[in-house]
Amino acid sequence: MRACVVTLSVCLVAGAVLAASGDKxxxxxxxxxxxxNMKLLGPNFAAADAALAKGDFEAAKARLIRSRELLAVTITxxxxxxxxxxxxxxxxxxxxxxxxxTTLSAEKVDQAAALSQFxxxxxxxxxxxxxxxxxxxxxxxxxx
Numbered sequence: 001m002r003a004c005v006v007t008l009s010v011c012l013v014a015g016a017v018l019a020a021s022g023d024k025x026x027x028x029x030x031x032x033x034x035x036x037n038m039k040l041l042g043p044n045f046a047a048a049d050a051a052l053a054k055g056d057f058e059a060a061k062a063r064l065i066r067s068r069e070l071l072a073v074t075i076t077x078x079x080x081x082x083x084x085x086x087x088x089x090x091x092x093x094x095x096x097x098x099x100x101x102t103t104l105s106a107e108k109v110d111q112a113a114a115l116s117q118f119x120x121x122x123x124x125x126x127x128x129x130x131x132x133x134x135x136x137x138x139x140x141x142x143x144x
Contacts, residue, residue: 029073029074029076029077029080030077031077033077034074034077037070037071037073037074038070038074040070041067041070041071044063044064044066044067044070045063045064045067045121045125047059047063048060048063048064048067048118049118051063052111052114052115052118053115055111057104057109057111057114060104060114061101061104061105064097064100064101064104065101067097068094068097068098068101071090071093071094071097072094074090075087075090075091078090083132085131086128086131086132089124089127089128089131090128092124093121093124093125093128096117096120096121096124097121099117100114100117100118100121103117
């Protein structure tokens with residue numbers, strides 16, 4: 001009997017929590033998190049570029065994996081704002097990162113191919129930057 005009462009109590013509390021949170025969109029990805037991710041993404045992407053140029057494929061791969069992680073979660077930000085073009089660009093960049101990961105995962109990495117693939121990612125990112133961010137007057141960063 002006591003187990004039934006405890007189980008019923010847990011179910012009622014869980015139901016109340018779910019009902020109370022039903023009005024909030026999930027997951028929440030505010031602009032603050034988006035900006036933080038972009039600020040972390042830049043140095044990781046630059047480090048991947050330097051590592052690729054040196055032929056340090058393991059370091060490049062690690063930085064690109066982190067870059068992909070930071071970038072992929074921003075899809076929630078764009079979905080919340082119904083920015084289909086940004087979502088399309090994001091998916092394109094992620095696909096390019098995945099292709100580069102495949103190249104870097106080969107037993108013998110073709111550095112020229114990896115560098116060529118890497119050079120395609122920056123302009124793809126630039127499409128989104130050009131469409132959704134603007135320089136703050138005085139050269140003190142960007143806003144979107």
